[in-house]
Amino acid sequence: MSPNLAVAHGQRGATLIFAGRPKEGLAAVQTSIRLDPRDPFSAIYYGVASYAQYVGRNYDEAMRLARAAIRLHSDFAGGYRVLASAAGMAGQAEVAGAALRELRRAQPNISLAWITEQMPFKHDADRDHYLEGFRRAGLE
16 A cells, blocks of 8 residues: 555545444544545545544544535535434434434435444444434434
8 A cells, every 4th residue: 555645545444444443444544634635535534534433432523524524525425424423422412403304315215224234333332322323313
């Protein structure tokens, strides 16, 4: 892997995060964003970084990064997913509700079953934690 290739760091980071190694993955994604903040995949990298923060229960930072992802790509369902779930866990019902409405617009088929079946969780505890945030946000 080239140490200066942003996309390589981003892909490696996403893989590590969803493989249950969020700290290592977050570092790689942050390197990607630093190397090329205009990379066409930056919204995805911010989204995965927000998920890594969510897993670490850093809900405010997860929401900040999810919003950054959404600013880069206004229809980015991944950003809205993390924002809704993190806001649900943080007890920010208004933010969670607004994010869930936008998520339903960007991804009409979203449901707890879809998350369970389609998201690449390494650990059941991570999946259950994510689902709990969605329940608190109002997703059924």
